Amino acid sequence: MSSLFSPLTLRGLTLKNRITVSPMCMYSSEDGFANDWHLVHLGSRAVGGAGLIITEAAAVAPEGRITPDDLGIWKDEHVPGLQRITTFLKEHGAAAGIQLAHAGRKASTYTSWKGSGVVPAEEGGWQTVAPSAVPFHAGQPAPTALDQAGINKVIADFRAATVRALAAGFQVVEVHAAHGYLLHEFLSPLSNARTDAYGGSFDNRIRLLLQVVEATRAEWPAEYPLFVRISATDWTEGGWSDDDSVQLAAILKEQGVDLLDCSTGGNVPTAAIPVGPGYQVAFAEKVKKEAGILTGAVGIITTAAQAEAIVASGQADLVLLAREMLRDPNFPLHAAKELGIDVAWPDQYARAKR
Numbered sequence: 329m330s331s332l333f334s335p336l337t338l339r340g341l342t343l344k345n346r347i348t349v350s351p352m353c354m355y356s357s358e359d360g361f362a363n364d365w366h367l368v369h370l371g372s373r374a375v376g377g378a379g380l381i382i383t384e385a386a387a388v389a390p391e392g393r394i395t396p397d398d399l400g401i402w403k404d405e406h407v408p409g410l411q412r413i414t415t416f417l418k419e420h421g422a423a424a425g426i427q428l429a430h431a432g433r434k435a436s437t438y439t440s441w442k443g444s445g446v447v448p449a450e451e452g453g454w455q456t457v458a459p460s461a462v463p464f465h466a467g468q469p470a471p472t473a474l475d476q477a478g479i480n481k482v483i484a485d486f487r488a489a490t491v492r493a494l495a496a497g498f499q500v501v502e503v504h505a506a507h508g509y510l511l512h513e514f515l516s517p518l519s520n521a522r523t524d525a526y527g528g529s530f531d532n533r534i535r536l537l538l539q540v541v542e543a544t545r546a547e548w549p550a551e552y553p554l555f556v557r558i559s560a561t562d563w564t565e566g567g568w569s570d571d572d573s574v575q576l577a578a579i580l581k582e583q584g585v586d587l588l589d590c591s592t593g594g595n596v597p598t599a600a601i602p603v604g605p606g607y608q609v610a611f612a613e614k615v616k617k618e619a620g621i622l623t624g625a626v627g628i629i630t631t632a633a634q635a636e637a638i639v640a641s642g643q644a645d646l647v648l649l650a651r652e653m654l655r656d657p658n659f660p661l662h663a664a665k666e667l668g669i670d671v672a673w674p675d676q677y678a679r680a681k682r
Contacts, residue, residue, distance in 0.1 A: 330669045331640035332632070332647070336379070338586050338622075340551030341499050343423055343646075345379035345671075346639050347660045350626055350648035351427040351502070351557075353384045353394065355439040360387060360400020362409035370413055373653055374422035375674050377660030380646070381422045382555075383413075385429035385504055388485040392430035392510065395439045396452050401428065401489045407496045414497035420674065425500030427557065428489045428544070430482060432510030433458035433471040433519070459514045459536075460521040465597055479526065479536060482510065487543040494549065501548055502555035503540060507594030511537045512559055515576075516568040516595050534576055538583060545584040553586035555624070560590045560611035563599040570614055577619035587622040588615055589648060603627075606634060613643040624648050632663035 336343045349370070356365045366383070373381050386401040387393040393400065400406055414424040436453040438444055446468055447453030457478060458471035474482070486503070493501050505511035513519040514536045520527050526535050541556065548554055560573040577588050590612040593601050601607075608627035616623040625644035628651075629635055635647045652659055664671040673681045 330636060330664075330667050332636040332667065333664055333669045333671065334639075336645060338500075338553035341423060341553055343379040344421060345377070345660065346646050347378050347635065347663070348380040348425075348624060348646050348648045349373045349378045349382060349653050350650040351382045351384050351504075352650050352654070353398065355395055355397040357397055357399045360390070360393070360398065360402060360406055362399060362406070362413060366399065366409075367413050367416060371416045371420070372657040374417045374420040375677070376656075376658035377664070377671060377673075378422050378653070379660075380425055380500060381417055382425035382427050382500065382502055382648075383410075385427050385431075385509075386489070388428050388430055388489040389481075391435060391454055391457060392432075392485070393435055394431040394509075395437055396447065397439045401426070401492050401496075402485065404492065407492050410496035410498075418497070418499075423499045424497060425502060425555070426493050426496070426498045427502040427504050428486055428493070429504035430485070430510040432456065432508075432513045433462070433464050434508055458510065459519060459526060462519060462521060464508065473522070482536070483539050483543050486540045487547055490544045490547040494547070499552050500555060501544060501552070502557055502589060503537075503544055504557050505537050506557045506559040506589075506591045508559070508596075509594075511540065512568070512595055515558075515572075516562055518562060518564060518567045519595055530572065530575065534579070537576075538579065541580060541583050541585060554584060555587045555589050556580055556585050557589035557591060559592050559594055560608070560615065561592050562595050563593050563601050564596045567596060570611055573611065573615055574618045577615045577621050581619060581621045585621070587624055587645065588612075588619075589624040589626065590615055590644075591626050605630065606638070609638055609643050616642070616644060622646075626650065632666040635663065636667055
């Protein structure tokens with residue numbers, strides 16, 4: 329028996345195993361459209377045996393892109409290309425998930441292999457938005473602090489993106505509230521200096537996320553699960569903490585969130601993060617045990633034995649793999665063999681199973 333290869337039922341969706349392809353930006357879109365790169369990249373991980381595949385951050389608005397090359401879901405024309413991908417994923421045994429995102433003050437930057445820093449307007453950049461007019465890096469242009477109309481637009485953009493995600497055939501939606509992007513910026517007192525109903529107290533700082541989740545859950549079918557990705561800590565004194573995450577998780581559970589995807593960091597460029605194998609797993613474990621919600625663990629999970637131990641010990645209910653899935657799209661098939669579990673291989677690959 330293997331915990332890693334046991335099924336997991338979330339509402340009306342059953343995942344065949346606990347291995348999830350974590351959202352990873354490909355920076356390979358034009359005007360937000362999915363293309364052959366996304367089909368092959370995500371499709372190969374379905375052929376490789378993952379139980380759930382979550383797309384890279386899909387921007388809910390053009391101004392919510394991290395870079396001009398981000399995937400998008402802000403207009404109906406994006407749906408057919410995404411639907412082509414979800415059809416393939418499901419045909420090959422993987423559940424199809426999408427991460428809905430708004431980059432906030434970390435938007436309008438260059439793709440790493442094209443440059444660094446903020447993209448100027450003359451090269452296609454745009455004005456960023458945030459809870460407060462505080463840039464991510466000192467010396468960068470200040471974002472515009474969202475007014476109530478801007479906040480209402482963010483909520484409406486997530487709602488509309490959820491409707492499109494359903495039309496595109498996705499079975500899991502993940503709201504991105506981590507890594508220093510817009511919703512995380514509202515959560516953390518290090519980036520939120522507001523004095524209105526969206527700033528100051530814990531209840532005020534979580535308000536926008538709760539409103540986004542409420543709008544998303546209202547449009548998302550009851551038989552499909554809803555995830556939220558958080559950064560469980562800012563790794564910085566005075567910032568968002570693991571105890572804050574537990575408190576938030578309990579509230580999100582009551583709002584109909586089914587699983588919390590527990591990452592960390594990203595909101596403070598100077599944070600000292602002790603990166604190492606499984607360095608974020610303890611946060612998934614804490615949130616799971618103290619808030620009573622299912623969690624996903626992420627962060628340098630690279631071996632079958634490590635992934636098996638995380639699930640078997642109850643530290644998390646899913647493992648989300650990123651870089652290891654880039655190195656080895658067939659990681660689940662190889663992990664099953666290493667753990668002595670017989671899983672089906674694609675018929676086209678069966679000759680290589682032994």
